[in-house]
Amino acid sequence: MIINKITYKKNEFIVEFNNGKSVSIVEDSLVKFNLYKGLEVSDDFDNSLYEQDQLTRAFILACRYLSNIKSSKQIKDYLYRKKYLMIT
DSSP: OBEEEEEEETTEEEEEETTSOEEEEOHHHHHHTTOOTTOBOOTTHHHHHHHHHHHHHHHHHHHHHHHTOOOHHHHHHHHHHTTSOOOO
16 A cells, blocks of 8 residues: 555644545654655554544643643542542
């Protein structure tokens, strides 16, 4: 499978392959995998790219959330509300 085209649209990159499939990814994933037009990849690469992109998006979201935290109590309260932490 070969990357035919990479386009930028609304803070995301659309990676199109020669088999007609396409994947929407964030810039961090594009850089991490060093993707460019004409790159030959394995046939199941689009699935693994999508999965890794989802992890990258989750990490970015978590970092954004944590950047707004003011104290450790806020983190504990947030985790308690999400049922990850039991306060005794």
